[in-house]
Amino acid sequence: MSSLPRDSQSLKAPLVAGPPGTAGGQSRIPVNAHLAILLVVLFLALATAIECQSITHLPSLVYGAVLWGWWGIVASGTWKLREGSSRLSTFSPLTLSLHLVVACVLGIVHLLLLWALGFTAVGWAPGETPQMAWSAFFSWNRFGLELLLYGFVLGIIGVVQYEVRAQRSALEAAELREQLSAAHLRVLQMQLEPHFLFNTLNAITTLVELGRQEQAAEMLRHLNAILKSTLQRSIPEKVPLAQELGIVESYLAIEQVRFADRLRIELQVARDALEGLVPCFLLQPIVENAIRHGIARCEEEGLIQASAMREGEYLSVRVRNTGPISRGIRPDGTGIGLNNTRERLTHFYRDNFRMKAQPLALGGFEVAITIPYERNG
Numbered sequence: 001m002s003s004l005p006r007d008s009q010s011l012k013a014p015l016v017a018g019p020p021g022t023a024g025g026q027s028r029i030p031v032n033a034h035l036a037i038l039l040v041v042l043f044l045a046l047a048t049a050i051e052c053q054s055i056t057h058l059p060s061l062v063y064g065a066v067l068w069g070w071w072g073i074v075a076s077g078t079w080k081l082r083e084g085s086s087r088l089s090t091f092s093p094l095t096l097s098l099h100l101v102v103a104c105v106l107g108i109v110h111l112l113l114l115w116a117l118g119f120t121a122v123g124w125a126p127g128e129t130p131q132m133a134w135s136a137f138f139s140w141n142r143f144g145l146e147l148l149l150y151g152f153v154l155g156i157i158g159v160v161q162y163e164v165r166a167q168r169s170a171l172e173a174a175e176l177r178e179q180l181s182a183a184h185l186r187v188l189q190m191q192l193e194p195h196f197l198f199n200t201l202n203a204i205t206t207l208v209e210l211g212r213q214e215q216a217a218e219m220l221r222h223l224n225a226i227l228k229s230t231l232q233r234s235i236p237e238k239v240p241l242a243q244e245l246g247i248v249e250s251y252l253a254i255e256q257v258r259f260a261d262r263l264r265i266e267l268q269v270a271r272d273a274l275e276g277l278v279p280c281f282l283l284q285p286i287v288e289n290a291i292r293h294g295i296a297r298c299e300e301e302g303l304i305q306a307s308a309m310r311e312g313e314y315l316s317v318r319v320r321n322t323g324p325i326s327r328g329i330r331p332d333g334t335g336i337g338l339n340n341t342r343e344r345l346t347h348f349y350r351d352n353f354r355m356k357a358q359p360l361a362l363g364g365f366e367v368a369i370t371i372p373y374e375r376n377g
Helices: 033-052 058-084 093-119 130-137 140-209 213-231 241-262 271-275 283-293 336-349
Strands: 238-240 263-269 277-279 302-311 314-321 354-359 365-372
Touching: 033 058, 058 093, 058 140, 093 130, 093 140, 140 213, 140 241, 213 241, 238 241, 241 263, 241 271, 241 277, 241 283, 241 302, 263 271, 271 302, 277 336, 283 302, 283 314, 283 336, 283 365, 336 354, 336 365
Parallel strands: 263 302
Antiparallel strands: 238 277, 302 314, 314 365, 354 365
16 A cells, blocks of 8 residues: 655644554454363363373273362362452462462362272272372372462463453453544534534525525525435444535535525546545535635635545545635634544544645645545445
8 A cells, every 4th residue: 555745734644554453453252261171171181091091991080080170170160269359369468378278278188089089999009008099199299289280270360361351451441442432423523513504504594584585495405405314324434425425515506505606616526436435524514614714705706626536545535715715714724623524534544544734825725635445335
């Protein structure tokens, strides 16, 4: 994708394309922790049975199941407890002491359980007595291994839950930013439409007072067309440029009734540009500014020129007017209406757009907008 050159009047630096998607473009895959623990336990139990003798040898299989099934139960219980209590996730002297006591108790119970298997049909190893098995299980080395296993389980669960909470917080923050951004855009949209509606109704009232009922009725028909288009959208969205131009043409038809021969309009739109998507109600406020701050101050005929064309992977839209610049618009294009347009473009494209507003050397004003080309459908 090509980039645009810098200039002092532009809102953003060279366009930077970014992949669409949610926060950071990353997707989340939900994982059932207890199912994952069960699969690990099954793998370790089978591996232990094979190491002892074979998975078809019942004593070896039972020993592996008890050896690792115990820690699977401990892991699942720890996961559940840490989810419900944030205190267990802290590292204070009290919690460390509590974990040490729990690790000792669990280790002793686990070793007793393994030793007690000898009294069942599984039995001890050939030639091994209960006293010999007791000495093997209840040694400092074996007991220390139990403590290490508890610490390993606790650490792994802590790391995984920390990552899960971090991803969940990031997702919630992204959703909140999206909701706030959408709410802000709705506020901007509501600022535009009532302003336009007020101006149009005021013009219709003036025509009625002057006895120009036919022209007032024509303005009402165009206003009806605009309202039908805007009220169909429950939330702000992008629309094809052809649809956006329909709103602009209806608005210009209203203004032509007001200004009669003082307003001349030139539209130059490339065919492939008509299918490009633009933010809804993007052009009408710009055209309204051009008329209010330019044409309305012209003593003779004023000209509104609007053009749109596709330039590679971008869509370029320009609106210019003749006439002197009024005091209500700043030469650098940072008035309230244009700032509103910039904020809406930022919502949709972030840094991937350019808006340039500046006076023309021969008089008049021009607003040029370049956005990524998105084909409708």
